[in-house]
Structures are given as structure tokens and as C-alpha cells.
Amino acid sequence: PAVVLRPSKDSMPSSSRVEFRLRLEDAVALTFFLLTMGMRVFVKGFGSEPFSPADVLVIIPAYQAALTLGAVLEGIRRVSPSLKVLVVDDGSRDGTDAVARLGGAEVLIHPENRGKGAALKTAFARALAWGVSGVVTLDADGQHPPELLPRFLEVSARADLVLGCR
Numbered sequence: 131p132a133v134v135l136r137p138s139k140d141s142m143p144s145s146s147r148v149e150f151r152l153r154l155e156d157a158v159a160l161t162f163f164l165l166t167m168g169m170r171v172f173v174k175g176f177g178s179e180p181f182s183p184a185d186v187l188v189i190i191p192a193y194q195a196a197l198t199l200g201a202v203l204e205g206i207r208r209v210s211p212s213l214k215v216l217v218v219d220d221g222s223r224d225g226t227d228a229v230a231r232l233g234g235a236e237v238l239i240h241p242e243n244r245g246k247g248a249a250l251k252t253a254f255a256r257a258l259a260w261g262v263s264g265v266v267t268l269d270a271d272g273q274h275p276p277e278l279l280p281r282f283l284e285v286s287a288r289a290d291l292v293l294g295c296r
Contacts, residue, residue, distance in 0.1 A: 185263035186283065188215045190235070191249035195270035196224040202268060203233030205276030213279065216256060217270070218249040226270070 188206060192199055199217070206213055217230035221243035230237045238252055250267065257265050266282055268274040278294065285292050 187262040189253040189267045190217045192270035193220040196226045199229045199270045220249040
């Protein structure tokens with residue numbers, strides 16, 4: 131099966147927009163690459179309806195993020211209280227897991243730091259197990275503003291993959 135990647139109309143000028151057709155495994159590899167480069171990625175199945183917040187999982191890979199994670203979680207709750215949030219604590223020793231729980235997130239813990247890619251793989255595996263329809267990734271340090279989450283949900287009706295660059 132092919133996956134079509136179409137940047138949303140609002141994400142870049144029309145002269146720069148290109149549509150790509152990729153095999154599913156290549157689309158997954160590209161998604162992980164973009165995530166490791168610090169881009170937000172929103173993955174959506176084919177269709178024309180935007181996701182409702184109840185169908186979306188926000189994934190936050192976190193390492194030594196106790197000082198910044200609380201504000202990120204508060205921002206998510208402020209803009210969309212019904213979004214499910216999963217924090218993967220990637221071997222932190224600073225109380226990141228406690229901050230995540232206090233902020234209402236589900237928490238998975240890597241006993242040792244394995245890197246952002248491993249944290250994302252763990253989170254995506256959990257998302258698949260939970261059967262969510264869409265995933266949004268945010269960084270724990272606040273560089274991805276949670277205030278943009280409603281915009282991602284809005285454009286999800288017009289694209290199968292929505293990427294945001296900081």
C-alpha cells in the first residue's frame with residue numbers, strides 16, 4: 131500500500147508544496163527521521179474528517195525534563211483537556227516521571243537513557259496497542275507550543291501526515 135504525504139496548504143507556500151507517494155515502510159522510516167530531527171509529526175489515516183481530541187494521543191519523549199514538562203502539560207490541558215497524553219521518561223533521574231503523573235499523563239519509563247528514537251518507538255507501540263486514530267509528538271522542553279494542537283487537529287482533515295517545524 132502507498133502512503134501519500136501532502137503538506138497542508140498553510141504549512142508552506144504553494145510553490146514549495148510537493149506530494150509524495152511512498153511505500154508504507156518508507157513513510158514510517160521518514161516519520162521517525164523527521165521526529166529525530168525535532169519536527170512535530172501528526173500521522174492520520176485516510177479520510178476527510180479531522181480527528182476529535184478523544185481519538186488523539188499526544189506523545190512526549192522526555193529526558194531530565196522535570197523543570198519544563200509541567201508547563202508543557204499545563205499548556206496541553208489548557209487548549210484541549212480531553213487529549214490523552216503519554217510521556218516516555220527515558221531514564222531521567224530528576225523526577226520527570228512524577229511531574230508527568232501530576233500533570234495527568236500516562237507514563238512509561240525506560241530504566242536507562244536509550245535516546246529519543248527509542249522513546250518514540252516505545253510510545254508508538256503503546257499508541258498502536260491502545261488503538262488511537264492519531265498521534266502528535268511534542269518535545270518536553272516547551273519548544274513545540276501546545277497552543278498549536280487545535281490547528282494540527284483542524285488541518286488533519288486535509289492531509290495524511292502533518293509536519294510542523296519549530
